[in-house]
Amino acid sequence: MTQTNRLQQGGRIDRSRTLSFTFNGKTYRGYDGDTLASALLANGIDIVNRSFKYSRPRGIVAAGAEEPNAVVQLGSTEAAQVPNVRATQQGLYEGLAACSTNGWPNVQRDMMSWVGKLGGGFMPPGFYYKTFMAPASMWMTYEKYIRKGAGLGRAPSENDPDIYDHLNQHCDVLVVGAGPAGLAAALCAANSGARVILCDEQEEMGGSLLDSREMLDNAPAGQWVTSTLNLLAGMDNVTLLPRTTANGYHDHNFVTLHERRTEHLSDTAPKLRNHRQVRARLHRVRAGQVVLATGAHERPLVYANNDVPGNLLASAVSNYIRRYAVVPGNKLVLSTSNDHAYRAALDWADAEREVVAIVDARDKPDGDLVQQARAKGIRVITGSAVIEANGTHRVTGARVAKVDLERFAVTGPVEELVCDTIATSGGYSPVVHLASHIGVRPTWREDLLGFVPGDVKGMRPAGGSQGVYALGDVLADGAQSGAEAAKASGIASVVELSLPQAEVRQESPACALYQVPHEKTTLRAPKQFVDQQNDVTAAGIEVATREGFESIEHVKRYTALGFGTDQGKLGNINGMAIAARMLNRSIPEVGTTIFRPNYTPITFGAIVGRHARELFDPERYTAMHQWHVENGAEFEDVGQWKRPWYFPRKVNGKLETMDEAVSRESLAVRNGVGILDASTLGKIDIQGPDAREFLGRVYTNKWAKLAPGRVRYGLMCKEDGMLMDDGTTSCLGDNHFLMTTTTGGAAAVMEWLELWHQTEWPELQVYFTSVTDHWATMTVTGPDARKLLSEVTDIDLDKDRFKFMDWLNGKVADVPARVFRISFTGELAYEINVQANYAMHVWKTLFEHGKKYDLTPYGTETMHVLRAEKGLIIAGQDTDGSVTPEDLGMFWAIGYDKPYSWLGKRALTRPDTARKDRKQFVGLKPTDPAVVLEEGAQIVFDKDQAIPMSMQGHVTSSYYSPTLASGFALAVVKGGLERMGQKVYLPMPDGQTHEAEIVSPVFIDPKGERQHV
Amino acid sequence: MSDTSCASVATFDTCPDVSIPMESPLSVAVNQVSMSTPAPAVSQESQVQFEEKPFLGHLILRGSAMVLGEAVSEVLGVSLPSQPLGLVFDASGQRSVQWLSPDEWLVIVPSGEEFELENRLREVLGAAHFAIVNVSGGQTLIELSGDKARELLMKSVTYDVHPSNFPVGKAVSVAFAKASAILRRPSETRYELVLRRSFADYCYRWLVDAGEDYGLGVTR
């Protein structure tokens, strides 16, 4: 294949590096420095896609982020697939594989185009709201086919082989856009000493200067770009980020920049010196000041069949010729409302292709560029416009006529010009997107015929983004913005910048032209596209306004205008202008348009960064974690902690099931001795003369008399009276306590204590410090616990000297330890706390000595069974934020007569909280002991009632108890405390109904003899 | 061991009198070469070096600067950084005091010194309202050095680590990836991270992953 449209000379491409790529399965060649779009155009490819609603052939329209059509599927392998890549922003690389996202069997001959041709008329905006309603049962079938037809590219079915990362950046001045304004701003701010980040979305920095015909200091403008970039690159207070799009502007000058690190090299990131590289990097920038030098997008004119391939923006024509040495056709007609677009015709003529005519909607254009065109002998047709393009798969001609813009009418005969390319320009729209991301509405400037950014604190627009277009003015505006930004960011003395001299040019004013009138009415004329990606036409907008959609937001939503992946960069203003004309209002009266992040779409991967897979969320480990891993533990996620769930053993070469392991572990604790890693419980050191008083305020029970050496269980409520957390607190000294919390509640309880201390009771002298990670905790429990522990400790374990709910210091395995005699199993139990760095030694020593007792490690599941047999709650499992201590029947832990009205107390007397028939905590004994009730099962009193049933409570915990040789459960039941001995029913999904008896939640050892031994 | 029955505050010496093998939060990750992903070694290409300084003595001091200032000078020979985010070292560079909040400081001393230090501080402070808590088992200190250490930190913390904002002698508690960490600037060439024990492995894995670009090497 030859690059038919490539010029022999010129452009910024590297002709020494030929690259081959495929498009829709065919191989083509381009050069290093091409974008996929310029390479496609160089190879004479007209049709790059099919439109999604009407399946019309579509070609490349633009050269940058505003491109609506050239959206392709990229990727040479399944895992490397990237949907919806904008060809105009994709750098070409060797082996690039792209295909169109729509069109079957191919884009040239799309079978679906009959829909467009035949059915197009039946698809006005919102047609789907008006049909597919009958019969109602058919909607899901209709929908299946609608979905099939919709969508652009496809998601890969394999996992992304690439990685992404984030870089948190801070700067005094962030300059977005490295065109003339941005370069001047960055240089000025940097010279003044500010920390500057300059980013630009293109493969190369320089913006409009890269394809400019203009001279600076009598040299081609590109030279100034090179020298300025060299200067900036040499300054260590400047960070230059090419291929980097500022995609989101957030509050307080937080801007996200998406840097394409390797996307221009391959579809999967190549390795560099054996290291993985990231595919993309997201810079999370906190900027003191932002200079918005994003330039302006040219606006196309809206005329009939303006979507046929060969219709391009005038600026894109110049860009392809001058930057890539690609002329996208042979015979050009330019339709314009302004001087600036004449460049396209001049560039076309310089490339020695034929300019058939320039059609200018103004009656008497006479600016310098107009003169230049005339001087070259180009025919200029004034007061006229291209009203319709001829052709279906490529432009074959332009229909030109005199137009009266005031009356919106064609006023002269139509002249048919033969051409293959129509360049179009309706003026420029400043790129205001970023400035409106934080909700600040852009304002309409009638003199500019465009919106400019609204007032955003800490942000300055510069150059084209606020409608300053003449090069000399743009440079000066950029420099001034850079200086102001530096100053605002706190730089005391700002250095003046000497700017290069730009040519001064005479320009005649542009006229306001959006939709071009046609001989036929808009509804009867051939389709005039406003938003090509979403197939929104001028007629569609007209129908919408006729149907009462008058706000631009309604029009957009009803027609889908601006909802494409280009976010209406080309279409929105034209759409508003058409709606305004229909409604007989001005554009600002129809509404302004707010853009949302992203400026251009970015991959989820880039936003996720490294927070993926194993780094998605921290895994918290205890000091004994490695032992658990080596001993085959299955783990349970509890908050961020990895806790051993159970320790399956191999029995006869087969790994135990969880039930088997739990049964074995439970019996070991009940009959011998077991050990649990309890390090994850929250631990808070509390010191100060008012520590005791503080505890009395945050716990429901009394703390005034707890003596040093003693431990007490406490309940903590929120101010609404509902249980928040529970745990034991030990008195270490008169002014010193150690509080424990649930594993999941540790951080919340710590914050809760600080909240009350800092906001309500600052006068209380007390300090809280988290020691959760400092202490490793191992629970040795079971009838043999004392025997085992006595082998490795110097503590006197005599039952009268070291009583239940006591704690003592001593040594365990030669390591200083604090041992608490508390029990969460109902058995004799010691909780050994040692400094975590020694924990593994102590743990292993216990196992060495424990062999003869068959010391059995157990996990959370067995812990749950054992505590449930004893009727001990787990906050968060047996309670749910709607359970009070009274509901739990824990009246013994409620200090009704404490002097201070502790947190949550008042709420207990509210009418609903004081109700006697609230759901209360009880035990359930299934009538059939083989039945293990389902956790979460709902409880009814009348099993024969019809659905909806009257539910009276639910099962909160349920297990098989090897000790009881029966299933048993904990539950909450309405009025349960008064219903002991009554039967309740639990209807199951399979139609069975289980029967159970309400019993005390304490299933073993109600007198507590075992834990007191 | 102190007598817990009469003291209003119980102190506790966690260090054994005999030699006991210790395991830091990162012992396994850093030292076990047999693991499926062994720690990357330091090489000539390493632009970041990672080293754990395990088993140091870490104490949290709570109290007002007025109360603690004098005692800290007397016992440690350094003045308590009363300005926010201050970090000071003693002459040997072995002992540091760091501002954590208006009534909270972190003291880091060589391994085994923490209990004696606590006792001496308590003695000097007497009956004043303060708290001292030993957290040596709960955190570990790691050191990052090398040309790209700062850039690696930029991948990991949202805090501005540019020297103009984060000079030597500053220490901050910050968000680190999805955990938190204390980040310190003890010298021009080094950064220190104080990590909570249970999060240390996650932070380590994060740094190794994010440091791959820079050939991060782990010193054993």
Add this chain to the structure above:
Amino acid sequence: MQRYSGFGLVKHALSHHENWQRQWRNPTPKKRYDVIVVGGGGHGLATAYYLAKNHGITNVAVLEKGWLGGGNTARNTTIVRSNYLWDEAAQLYDHSLDLWKGLSQDLNYNVMFSQRGVMNLGHTLQDMRDIQRRVHANRLNGIDSEVINAEQIKEIVPVIDTSKRARYPILGASWQKSAGVARHDAVAWGYARAADALGVDILQNTEVTGFKIRDGQVYGVQTNRGDIESKTIGCVAAGNSGVLAKMAGLTLPLESHPLQALVSEPLKPVLDTVVMSNHVHGYISQSDKGDLVIGAGIDGYLGYGQRGSYATVEHTLQAIVEMFPSFSRVRMNRQWGGIVDTCADACPILSKTQVKGLFFNCGWGTGGFKATPGSGHVFAASLAKGEMHPLAAPFSIDRFNTGALVDEHGAAGVAH
């Protein structure tokens, strides 16, 4: 009202679509209405529609300060389900789901209610307990709901990662087949068109600036278009309810927070149902246009700015990629925010107030869209009778004083 049908479309195509009528009028406000509904979102318009249709009260005005359906109706992720835990909430939302089922035909406007099923994933043992509890409760309340395991999930959603490699492996889910999604804008427009046809005046760009109250009885509103009288006023203003309440001298147990959402670029069909995960916090479905529609969590601070914090979006997408690693290369197109008015118990307020004749319908939090028909239906009945409809009664403001919260939040924590 011009009836819509496939045949009608053909007819209009032949006349070049020149004869479409307005979908609703643009009337001038009358001096007096029987009922004023403040707020022209889905709930307000539904209220007006059911007042006219079910209660014969057609002298109704809907006052909308901007454009109708422009608030949360236009900003949500369109999920419709009814698998709530507590009886009160479940019954209200299930009533709504019943109305959704015939809504397109009732309104003669295709709201594209797609019963493609909603899945709530569990990633921890406690998640699974909560899921089982909710499913059991749903079933006994007559709501179709079942617990499915990881293999069943994978069968319904082949693209999801149910492997053990995940940081929080998927253990199971609750599955409500009759739930799904609908086209949000169409709901507002459909109700507006149908209400208008029954005589309701929809007054856009009409902002309430004050209430006229005498002897504890409301008798009208002040607006930017003049005073309008009515002795029955229902405020259905979502995030702006607090602002209205203040005008009437009331405070509400409400906070207005940003709730963000985002969409990917349009893709070929890849996800046929709705997947929600409360644990890793993200939920996702695919619109008929092909966009992946993704909901983020509520930002913790007050915000009327219709935008939230970027970090929330980051966390959401991390969760989505955790569940769907192959979406890593899919691109996020747009993000936006709504203002959700939330109560402490994650349930709405449907209530009378201390001011006679002044009613509030608000506090829907993240549940608003799915409740639209049910909310309108029971609120209309309440306004018509002057007494709260039985399904609405548990949601009175009073519950914040008595303690009778319907704690969906504390219980199963399922939101959205």
Add this chain to the structure above:
Amino acid sequence: MFYIHCPYCGEYRGEEEFSPKGEAHITRPADPDGCSDEEWGSYLFFRQNPRGVHHELWVHTLGCRKFFNITRHTVSYEIFETYRMGEQPKVTEQSLAEALNKTRKEESV
């Protein structure tokens, strides 16, 4: 993404380090047991929820762990000031309105 000046750390930090805790200056009733149900309900649940200037409680969760207050606009999200516990705001809805009136007057003079 707010940039918040922590009045204790004395510098700006990113929003990730902080947690919002609702309306500021909500004081616990001095005598809870003497409160009516309505008074207790108000204390627990009823909030100003303004569209405009809001005084709110935040905590520097990942930094110094201190609670402090922020005066912030709930539409523009502009932070006017941060101040320590026990201090009163300098910027209020009223003070802003007065400042605005003053500027208007000056402009009209």
